[in-house]
Amino acid sequence: METALLNIIYLIASVGFIIGLKMLGSPKTARKGNLYAAFGMFLAILGTIFIYPKTAHIEVVGFVYTLIFIAILIGTVIGWGIAKKVEMTKMPELVSFFNGMGGATAALIGLMEFSHNVGHTSKMFMIVAGLVIGSISFSGSMIAWGKLSGKLRKPVRLPKYNILNTLLALVIVAFAAYIIATHVANPVYIYVLFGLALLYGVLFVLPIGGADMPVVISLLNSFTGLAAAFGGFLYDNMAMLTGGILVGSAGTILTVAMTKAMNRSLSAVIFGAFGEGSAATGSGSKIQGNIKEAGPSDAAILLNYANKVIIVPGYGLAVAQAQHVLHELEELLTKKGIDVKYAIHPVAGRMPGHMNVLLAEANVDYDKLVDMDDINNEFANTDVVLVVGANDVVNPAAHNDPSSPIYGMPILDVENAKNIIVNKRSMKPGYAGIENELFYNPKTSMLFGDAKAALTKVVQELKSM
Amino acid sequence: MTELLNFFQQNIQMIYIVILMIFVGVEIIGHVPAVLHTPLMSGANAIHGVVIIGAILVMLHMDPSNKLGLAIGFVAVVLGTLNVVGGFVVTDRMLDMFKTKK
Numbered sequence: 001m002e003t004a005l006l007n008i009i010y011l012i013a014s015v016g017f018i019i020g021l022k023m024l025g026s027p028k029t030a031r032k033g034n035l036y037a038a039f040g041m042f043l044a045i046l047g048t049i050f051i052y053p054k055t056a057h058i059e060v061v062g063f064v065y066t067l068i069f070i071a072i073l074i075g076t077v078i079g080w081g082i083a084k085k086v087e088m089t090k091m092p093e094l095v096s097f098f099n100g101m102g103g104a105t106a107a108l109i110g111l112m113e114f115s116h117n118v119g120h121t122s123k124m125f126m127i128v129a130g131l132v133i134g135s136i137s138f139s140g141s142m143i144a145w146g147k148l149s150g151k152l153r154k155p156v157r158l159p160k161y162n163i164l165n166t167l168l169a170l171v172i173v174a175f176a177a178y179i180i181a182t183h184v185a186n187p188v189y190i191y192v193l194f195g196l197a198l199l200y201g202v203l204f205v206l207p208i209g210g211a212d213m214p215v216v217i218s219l220l221n222s223f224t225g226l227a228a229a230f231g232g233f234l235y236d237n238m239a240m241l242t243g244g245i246l247v248g249s250a251g252t253i254l255t256v257a258m259t260k261a262m263n264r265s266l267s268a269v270i271f272g273a274f275g276e277g278s279a280a281t282g283s284g285s286k287i288q289g290n291i292k293e294a295g296p297s298d299a300a301i302l303l304n305y306a307n308k309v310i311i312v313p314g315y316g317l318a319v320a321q322a323q324h325v326l327h328e329l330e331e332l333l334t335k336k337g338i339d340v341k342y343a344i345h346p347v348a349g350r351m352p353g354h355m356n357v358l359l360a361e362a363n364v365d366y367d368k369l370v371d372m373d374d375i376n377n378e379f380a381n382t383d384v385v386l387v388v389g390a391n392d393v394v395n396p397a398a399h400n401d402p403s404s405p406i407y408g409m410p411i412l413d414v415e416n417a418k419n420i421i422v423n424k425r426s427m428k429p430g431y432a433g434i435e436n437e438l439f440y441n442p443k444t445s446m447l448f449g450d451a452k453a454a455l456t457k458v459v460q461e462l463k464s465m
Numbered sequence: 466m467t468e469l470l471n472f473f474q475q476n477i478q479m480i481y482i483v484i485l486m487i488f489v490g491v492e493i494i495g496h497v498p499a500v501l502h503t504p505l506m507s508g509a510n511a512i513h514g515v516v517i518i519g520a521i522l523v524m525l526h527m528d529p530s531n532k533l534g535l536a537i538g539f540v541a542v543v544l545g546t547l548n549v550v551g552g553f554v555v556t557d558r559m560l561d562m563f564k565t566k567k
Contacts, residue, residue, distance in 0.1 A: 075546020
């Protein structure tokens with residue numbers, strides 16, 4: 001009776017995960033989908049705590065129950081608090097952080113289950129696999145979190161890091177196989193394996209540049225899913241198995257979709273064809289020319305007399321928290337009868353879709369956000385393009401410089417517009433570390449300064465016109 | 466070798482589930498607009514928090530005199546809850562902003 005009930009609960013949870021994830025794929029149903037998945041999870045957790053002990057005929061002392069409830073309470077309060085409080089610009093690193101927590105959970109399960117299952121080959125395989133993958137996901141996510149939050153700015157590369165990492169991976173696989181095959185009972189072995197896997201996660205993510213972090217997070221996300229699935233095998237638990245595999249496969253597809261949107265390949269991300277080394281050789285041809293600087297009033301005049309304006313937001317906008325001022329500017333221009341749209345590059349911000357979230361936060365109308373493919377042929381009849389804190393996604397080198405590391409990446413063709421205003425803090429190159437000839441284009445005016453401060457001044461100028 | 470065959474024999478249903486779920490995952494994500502990649506990743510991130518069930522199971526089976534085990538299990542449940550609660554709440558917060566204005 002109880003067993004049937006528990007199985008039904010896990011079934012409902014699995015269906016909730018599948019339907020929830022499916023609904024997350026469409027803007028209209030996404031929010032409900034997330035709630036369905038959360039409801040499934042809630043049921044599965046309740047069922048495990050209250051019904052499972054009866055089906056397994058185990059006596060759980062009150063002390064253990066108390067510990068479980070306190071742990072869940074602590075996790076809920078902290079998780080809820082962080083999730084509610086953190087600014088939308090910090091979204092990518094937050095996802096990375098939570099992903100690391102899941103990985104750590106999987107790893108700790110492995111540590112605890114080891115001594116209970118010595119001598120049982122297939123169970124030991126599940127334990128070891130979950131532990132290794134979970135640990136890599138944990139330490140890798142923590143490094144990704146550090147990189148995105150700016151604590152670890154530069155990619156760190158040990159000499160011959162690719163060979164070193166591959167060797168370490170082989171050592172981990174061999175050591176894991178040894179533990180599984182020889183039925184070692186000494187827990188020191190599993191702790192050593194744990195340490196090696198943690199080290200691998202660190203070394204795996206350290207050399208990868210900040211621009212590629214979303215791809216890495218997505219990949220580690222599917223790793224954690226896989227680790228959860230191994231747990232499902234270990235405990236014969238259908239909710240863990242289906243949830244884990246679902247995230248594992250969906251996460252892998254999502255990772256591939258992201259690399260496509262960024263015109264990168266997964267192997268290039270992992271083994272690094274980007275960043276310092278190649279960029280140094282790639283930008284061998286120094287760009288010649290002068291830049292034209294514009295003040296806030298020049299920018300305001302240009303905008304005021306335009307009929308059609310397209311705004312290209314980038315990460316600089318997010319960093320400066322300028323999305324609200326930008327929205328004010330957009331409303332002001334719309335009131336003057338100017339046609340204003342936002343051009344959204346697939347990887348604008350730090351993650352695909354990140355910019356949409358940020359602009360939505362500032363109440364920008366969803367219909368004003370136009371995807372790259374739909375807006376690219378509109379630039380030619382646009383009077384002014386306002387680029388705010390974007391760089392690589394508007395770099396014409398992607399079209400016409402085969403030696404550039406971003407050559408072939410789909411970009412927004414802003415150079416076709418009649419006038420271009422670029423707001424940047426300085427002439428420093430973007431995340432890809434390469435020069436941008438757009439800034440030297442005679443049609444381009446550079447509006448230097450922090451996005452928020454500069455746009456506020458432009459808004460003031462516009463109001464007085 | 467026999468051990469491997471035995472494993473397949475004993476877990477054949479689960480292996481079917483794994484294979485079918487892989488296809489379900491691929492199908493579901495198939496044609497999602499880039500706009501939703503971030504919330505989708507975040508939602509998937511919350512779903513793999515299901516690993517918390519494993520942490521709870523370990524705790525339920527734990528010998529109450531095993532203090533180290535209980536301590537590790539406690540941490541595992543806390544971290545798992547962080548993943549689940551944080552993941553779903555932050556996804557909801559993101560999606561809240563996609564509301565179309567009337």
